[in-house]
Amino acid sequence: MKYVYPTYQRFPIEIKSGQGVRLTDAHGQTYLDFTSGIGVCNFGYQNPTIQAAVQAQLPKIWHTSNLYENTLQDAVAKLLVHGEDRLVFFANSGTEANEAALKLARKYTGKTKILAFYQSFHGRTYGSMSMTGNPSIQAGYAPLVPDVAFATYNDPAALAQITPDLAAVILEVVQGEGGVFAGQKAWLQAVQAKCQANQVLLIIDEVQTGIGRTGYRFAYEGYGLDPDIYTTAKGLANGLPVGAMVGRAQFASAFGPGSHGSTFAGNALAMAAAQAVLTNLTPTFLTDVQAKAQQVWQALDQQVAGLPMVARLTGKGLMIGIHLVPDVSVVKVITALQQAGLLTLSAGDNTLRLLPPLVMSVEDLLAGVQTIATVLAQFETEAV
Numbered sequence: 001m002k003y004v005y006p007t008y009q010r011f012p013i014e015i016k017s018g019q020g021v022r023l024t025d026a027h028g029q030t031y032l033d034f035t036s037g038i039g040v041c042n043f044g045y046q047n048p049t050i051q052a053a054v055q056a057q058l059p060k061i062w063h064t065s066n067l068y069e070n071t072l073q074d075a076v077a078k079l080l081v082h083g084e085d086r087l088v089f090f091a092n093s094g095t096e097a098n099e100a101a102l103k104l105a106r107k108y109t110g111k112t113k114i115l116a117f118y119q120s121f122h123g124r125t126y127g128s129m130s131m132t133g134n135p136s137i138q139a140g141y142a143p144l145v146p147d148v149a150f151a152t153y154n155d156p157a158a159l160a161q162i163t164p165d166l167a168a169v170i171l172e173v174v175q176g177e178g179g180v181f182a183g184q185k186a187w188l189q190a191v192q193a194k195c196q197a198n199q200v201l202l203i204i205d206e207v208q209t210g211i212g213r214t215g216y217r218f219a220y221e222g223y224g225l226d227p228d229i230y231t232t233a234k235g236l237a238n239g240l241p242v243g244a245m246v247g248r249a250q251f252a253s254a255f256g257p258g259s260h261g262s263t264f265a266g267n268a269l270a271m272a273a274a275q276a277v278l279t280n281l282t283p284t285f286l287t288d289v290q291a292k293a294q295q296v297w298q299a300l301d302q303q304v305a306g307l308p309m310v311a312r313l314t315g316k317g318l319m320i321g322i323h324l325v326p327d328v329s330v331v332k333v334i335t336a337l338q339q340a341g342l343l344t345l346s347a348g349d350n351t352l353r354l355l356p357p358l359v360m361s362v363e364d365l366l367a368g369v370q371t372i373a374t375v376l377a378q379f380e381t382e383a384v
């Protein structure tokens with residue numbers, strides 16, 4: 001690409017179309033998709049009900065400002081809060097949802113300090129980036145937003161850093177970009193208890209883990225947690241840009257008229273898609289994701305875990321990390337998998353990351369695992 005800043009390391013493939021769980025490139029080659037964009041198209045491509053919802057909205061109206069009443073936004077917000085005493089702020093992306101959480105936490109508590117975790121990822125705008133525990137993402141952008149400290153994920157010693165002077169603790173229950181590290185249930189619950197005991201808000205970033213990815217609407221549900229605020233984006237509209245921050249209704253006093261906003265937020269097309277996504281996210285669908293994930297993990301344990309180049313497997317549900325030993329580059333593995341017709345992702349710690357669409361059949365999921373096992377085994381023989 002000649003006219004775009006080179007901020008992305010791009011593979012020499014151009015996706016031109018998608019159908020179900022398969023993508024076709026500019027040369028007509030098809031791929032099985034183990035990426036969902038990056039955890040976005042959880043319901044696959046050209047999903048009939050989501051596509052119909054957007055097509056029905058298209059001839060009505062694309063955009064109205066947030067100066068008017070909006071029943072579509074309210075309907076999506078109702079689906080999000082799911083019967084709990086919560087309210088929603090719509091944004092256009094994950095980073096914006098986290099910005100809203102940061103702003104609300106500071107304004108409501110009147111405190112400034114935030115505790116985040118190493119290897120986290122919360123986005124690229126200043127607030128979210130400042131809470132992201134990855135020096136390479138922050139490099140060159142100082143001064144960052146002040147009063148953000150970091151602690152070690154899953155470390156009991158981190159609890160000592162949760163003190164009453166904090167406005168909030170922010171974390172992912174499965175750290176996605178950092179290397180697909182799942183939080184330990186007892187540790188996460190201890191973090192929440194320490195937050196509650198100290199009047200510190202717990203913000204859970206569900207941008208990657210939410211919308212069914214771990215087999216729950218939001219991953220925190222699977223850990224028995226009750227965050228003060230959670231954020232969602234990626235999968236929420238299956239590919240149309242949207243983000244949302246969901247917080248307790250009692251915080252409304254800090255988010256009154258004029259306190260925050262965004263021109264595009266709650267866009268009608270994105271809302272139509274989000275409404276269809278959340279309607280599709282039924283208990284039956286989620287049970288099915290859990291059942292499929294169980295079969296995938298079984299296959300991974302049998303076919304992949306024991307390979308010499310695999311250091312360990314991490315993750316939860318259909319959010320999977322295959323950590324490779326340091327001398328096998330994950331980018332080379334991804335390239336080889338592309339040539340074998342399978343699209344995959346990377347994450348921190350030299351990890352091959354799998355985020356297949358949640359609608360993928362067990363047959364396709366297991367075929368993808370088989371491809372990974374075969375390609376990794378080939379690397380083995382080549383290395384010898």
Ligand SMILES: *Cc1c(COP(=O)(O)O)cnc(C)c1O
Nearest residue numbers: 093094095121122123176207208
């Ligand atoms: C992708 C991601 C973000 C940022 O979302 P954008 O839509 O890219 O701004 C934030 N948090 C987590 C956990 C993510 O995976």
